[in-house]
Amino acid sequence: MKRQIPILLAIGASLYPVVAFFVPTRGVTRFNQTLDEWMVIIASFALLLGIVSMIQVNLAKVRRRTSGWPFGLIVLVAFAIMAAFGVFGRQGARPDGGLYPFTWVFQFGFSPLQSTMFSVLAFYVASASYRAFRVRNVEATLLLIGALIIMIGRIPLGEMIHPVVPDVAEWIMKFPNTAAQRGVIIGAALGAAAMSIRVMVGIERPYLGKS
Amino acid sequence: MRVRGLPVALGIGAAVFGAAAPLPVRAEAALPIVLHVADTPSDDGSSLTLTWTPDPGLLPESLAEDAATEVRIERRAVADTAAFARVGRVPFRDGAFQDSGLEPRTAYVYRLALAAGAGDTLRSAAAAPATPRENLFRTQRVNALVITLLMTALVVGFILAAKRGVSLYIRRISGLDAIDEAVGRATEMGRKILYVPGIISVNEPQTLASLGILGYVAKLTARYGTELEVPNIDPLTMAAAREIVKEAYLEAGAPESFREASVHYLTADQFAYAAAVNGIMVRDKPAANFLIGWFAAESLLLSETGQSIGAIQIAGTAQVTQLPFFVAACDYTMLGEELFAASAYLSQDPLILGSIKGQDMMKAAILAVIVLGAILATAGVHGFADWFAAL
Amino acid sequence: MHWAKQLLLVDRRIIFLLVFLGALIPIIRPIGLGVQISPPVEAVFDAVERLRPGDAILLSFDYGPSDGPELDPMANAILRHCHKKGVKVVGISLFPLGGVDMGIARLNELATELQAQDGTDWVNLGYKDGGQAAMKAMGEDIAAVFPTDVNGVAYRDLPLTRDIRAYRDMKLAISLATSVLGEWWINLVNAQFGIPVAVGTTAVSAPRYYAYMEAQQAIGVIGGMKGASEYEELVERAYPELKGLSRTATMGMDVQSIVHVIIIFFILFGNLMFLLTRRVKEA
Numbered sequence: 001m002k003r004q005i006p007i008l009l010a011i012g013a014s015l016y017p018v019v020a021f022f023v024p025t026r027g028v029t030r031f032n033q034t035l036d037e038w039m040v041i042i043a044s045f046a047l048l049l050g051i052v053s054m055i056q057v058n059l060a061k062v063r064r065r066t067s068g069w070p071f072g073l074i075v076l077v078a079f080a081i082m083a084a085f086g087v088f089g090r091q092g093a094r095p096d097g098g099l100y101p102f103t104w105v106f107q108f109g110f111s112p113l114q115s116t117m118f119s120v121l122a123f124y125v126a127s128a129s130y131r132a133f134r135v136r137n138v139e140a141t142l143l144l145i146g147a148l149i150i151m152i153g154r155i156p157l158g159e160m161i162h163p164v165v166p167d168v169a170e171w172i173m174k175f176p177n178t179a180a181q182r183g184v185i186i187g188a189a190l191g192a193a194a195m196s197i198r199v200m201v202g203i204e205r206p207y208l209g210k211s
Numbered sequence: 212m213r214v215r216g217l218p219v220a221l222g223i224g225a226a227v228f229g230a231a232a233p234l235p236v237r238a239e240a241a242l243p244i245v246l247h248v249a250d251t252p253s254d255d256g257s258s259l260t261l262t263w264t265p266d267p268g269l270l271p272e273s274l275a276e277d278a279a280t281e282v283r284i285e286r287r288a289v290a291d292t293a294a295f296a297r298v299g300r301v302p303f304r305d306g307a308f309q310d311s312g313l314e315p316r317t318a319y320v321y322r323l324a325l326a327a328g329a330g331d332t333l334r335s336a337a338a339a340p341a342t343p344r345e346n347l348f349r350t351q352r353v354n355a356l357v358i359t360l361l362m363t364a365l366v367v368g369f370i371l372a373a374k375r376g377v378s379l380y381i382r383r384i385s386g387l388d389a390i391d392e393a394v395g396r397a398t399e400m401g402r403k404i405l406y407v408p409g410i411i412s413v414n415e416p417q418t419l420a421s422l423g424i425l426g427y428v429a430k431l432t433a434r435y436g437t438e439l440e441v442p443n444i445d446p447l448t449m450a451a452a453r454e455i456v457k458e459a460y461l462e463a464g465a466p467e468s469f470r471e472a473s474v475h476y477l478t479a480d481q482f483a484y485a486a487a488v489n490g491i492m493v494r495d496k497p498a499a500n501f502l503i504g505w506f507a508a509e510s511l512l513l514s515e516t517g518q519s520i521g522a523i524q525i526a527g528t529a530q531v532t533q534l535p536f537f538v539a540a541c542d543y544t545m546l547g548e549e550l551f552a553a554s555a556y557l558s559q560d561p562l563i564l565g566s567i568k569g570q571d572m573m574k575a576a577i578l579a580v581i582v583l584g585a586i587l588a589t590a591g592v593h594g595f596a597d598w599f600a601a602l
Numbered sequence: 603m604h605w606a607k608q609l610l611l612v613d614r615r616i617i618f619l620l621v622f623l624g625a626l627i628p629i630i631r632p633i634g635l636g637v638q639i640s641p642p643v644e645a646v647f648d649a650v651e652r653l654r655p656g657d658a659i660l661l662s663f664d665y666g667p668s669d670g671p672e673l674d675p676m677a678n679a680i681l682r683h684c685h686k687k688g689v690k691v692v693g694i695s696l697f698p699l700g701g702v703d704m705g706i707a708r709l710n711e712l713a714t715e716l717q718a719q720d721g722t723d724w725v726n727l728g729y730k731d732g733g734q735a736a737m738k739a740m741g742e743d744i745a746a747v748f749p750t751d752v753n754g755v756a757y758r759d760l761p762l763t764r765d766i767r768a769y770r771d772m773k774l775a776i777s778l779a780t781s782v783l784g785e786w787w788i789n790l791v792n793a794q795f796g797i798p799v800a801v802g803t804t805a806v807s808a809p810r811y812y813a814y815m816e817a818q819q820a821i822g823v824i825g826g827m828k829g830a831s832e833y834e835e836l837v838e839r840a841y842p843e844l845k846g847l848s849r850t851a852t853m854g855m856d857v858q859s860i861v862h863v864i865i866i867f868f869i870l871f872g873n874l875m876f877l878l879t880r881r882v883k884e885a
Contacts, residue, residue, distance in 0.1 A: 022352055025345050026255045036735040043447060050446030050476035057475045068494045111667035117482035118668040121508060122861060124515040126621045127614040130868040132539035134876050151866055154828055155859040156635035166638050178812045181531050184547045186577060188529030191551030192416035194570035197366050203562050204554060206422045206451060300765060311742055480699055482668050507781055508806060532807050
């Protein structure tokens with residue numbers, strides 16, 4: 001029974017949205033929306049789990065002074081401060097034109113940090129390209145040529161070299177790129193569908209800790 | 212007595228004979244259209260569809276074709292004695308309007324009103340009452356139903372064949388073959404294994420597939436006594452991953468080696484998560500990184516940092532935009548559906564192998580349809596492709 | 603060790619330094635390179651340009667601060683374009699981590715710049731959780747999903763949204779999206795409700811949307827900072843009176859151009875050293 005109930009729940013919960021996709025009646029649609037709402041509620045409660053885990057792990061790190069423990073302390077302090085700002089304070093602009101602390105920290109702390117992390121990608125792309133784009137074989141050479149054309153064609157330099165360069169870059173994006181992307185998308189979608197069917201018929205049960 | 216047609220005819224006359232003035236009507240006159248109201252097909256009974264065509268010759272073409280001419284839709288329930296209420300406004304030349312939010316099995320009556328200029332209004336006669344009804348099936352999705360049933364039949368068919376003992380072959384997937392090598396390397400070096408199950412929740416098939424591989428990796432680490440760390444961005448994934456790792460350690464006969472803190476939550480933010488995982492990589496220098504699941508822009512941040520610390524890296528994702536980054540920075544990359552084949556490949560379970568075969572057959576069917584559709588479309592036959600398009 | 607092999611193993615920090623200088627110098631000394639327009643961006647521009655004064659569009663801020671450098675300029679250019687056309691903008695956000703703040707920031711900034719009126723020229727309905735569920739529900743009744751705007755004014759009390767019940771009362775939906783949200787707009791909203799959809803997205807995600815464009819499920823794509831600079835150029839060509847307003851993406855293209863050249867140089871240089879090393883090994 002301990003195993004049967006979760007399996008039956010999983011089968012029911014995964015089949016129902018499929019039925020709702022084809023049947024438009026109010027009752028079916030309403031319950032489908034309810035399932036969506038339950039998903040949001042469960043995710044919100046699961047967040048509590050996550051927060052407890054984060055606090056436990058970082059407290060242990062700080063207590064035991066393991067490698068990188070100052071970062072654990074920063075995590076705990078930052079979490080406490082933002083939680084306090086969020087729970088006890090307000091958000092948005094103050095009547096005097098300033099910002100409430102939560103929004104101030106978001107705008108001047110969190111947002112720049114996010115943008116910075118995203119910007120680091122530019123440096124990593126450069127180092128990864130330098131290391132990975134080697135003419136080891138025919139396929140790698142074709143990949144390299146295509147990448148160079150796209151990179152040149154997407155900047156004004158491309159048109160300065162020759163007006164046809166941006167058109168060639170656009171052609172590569174429209175045809176070989178689209179064809180390859182579609183192939184991978186179709187394959188991945190089929191794989192996901194087969195995986196979902198396995199969960200729906202109860203063969204694959206990751207929710208039971210069974211791989 | 213109001214002669215409804217006369218003002219319109221006068222207006223047409225004025226237009227024909229070159230008068231530039233708008234339609235010369237009284238404050239309200241008849242709108243010469245044919246208005247038809249019917250139940251919207253394949254819905255939940257809360258919608259009616261109106262269509263109208265101008266009476267030929269009675270409505271100036273300039274009014275009927277002008278993109279700026281708008282018509283107001285007015286509605287009243289048949290049982291209601293109140294006046295008509297306005298429920299929408301669309302260009303007249305659209306010729307159609309769908310009114311929703313109605314009560315099923317309640318009769319409604321509609322009319323249209325058109326502003327003819329200078330405050331004048333042309334109003335149509337009320338159309339015959341119509342009643343929205345709930346439908347049991349979305350007929351425009353019969354194509355999706357056929358495809359779903361076909362795929363299910365293929366998958367279930369091959370699963371049953373596998374159950375009967377038919378031998379099924381799957382080609383080598385180098386990323387999965389390398390798992391044992393990666394775990395062995397970490398064990399020899401005495402360093403940990405870092406497993407990143409993607410950045411999206413457990414309702415995503417890629418995350419489920421990743422958790423399947425995590426179970427296999429955890430069994431190996433339990434057997435060899437290698438440290439495993441699984442940082443998570445999603446609490447639901449963390450809960451599922453914890454259960455899987457715990458179960459794996461139990462199956463490997465080393466339940467006492469399992470530490471709950473090894474599967475932990477970091478943060479819900481994408482880049483904060485990437486920064487935290489990078490920090491773990493740089494400080495703890497894991498010997499093997501598994502980056503398997505649904506990834507976005509942080510894929511290169513993680514894989515390039517892993518590359519810089521000299522870890523062996525096995526990646527797998529179905530996100531086409533991130534595959535190039537993994538291919539460039541990782542030692543092995545599982546592309547798209549290879550990720551979903553992992554549980555079959557690793558377990559060699561006939562039932563799961565059967566589903567992979569069914570999936571492959573479905574792909575063959577899709578290829579045949581694409582080729583046939585391309586030939587037919589080139590020959591000018593579009594109905595075949597159009598059947599797939601309607602949803 | 604052969605010098606070519608040593609150069610192949612150059613410390614990545616040298617590459618990082620050169621990229622940093624390549625990004626810094628054009629900011630200090632702008633070059634002012636031209637912008638060439640690509641068909642996917644032109645398609646989005648034309649779709650907005652074909653609208654009439656009074657038409658309404660849905661603009662969904664489905665991105666967070668990390669994507670701001672690429673998507674904020676797109677938002678600015680689209681909002682300026684809509685304002686010049688007299689097109690009304692219904693702003694929403696379905697992205698949980700900062701989407702509503704990006705929307706607030708863009709709309710407020712452009713309201714000051716263009717003297718636009720909140721409630722009449724545009725509205726900001728804020729953020730709603732639920733992703734696809736919210737998208738589906740807006741197909742029937744937007745007010746049920748967004749009962750008020752970010753200032754707490756009821757949906758039905760806003761002059762702009764009074765007559766807008768669902769997608770069918772709007773002419774176009776533009777999603778400025780990161781992650782998978784743009785695809786949900788196409789696969790769900792365009793497919794099921796028929797409203798034309800255009801997507802503005804990061805450069806990394808843009809190639810994915812070409813397939814949707816070819817299948818005519820999306821009318822166009824504005825990809826990355828380059829796409830944003832193209833849209834800025836198109837708006838300025840069509841409305842020269844907007845000259846002088848900030849063109850963040852166009853300025854950023856100088857940086858992108860230089861960094862692209864640096865990366866291309868490193869790739870070619872790396873391959874040259876690779877071939878030299880191979881030749882030495884064979885010898």
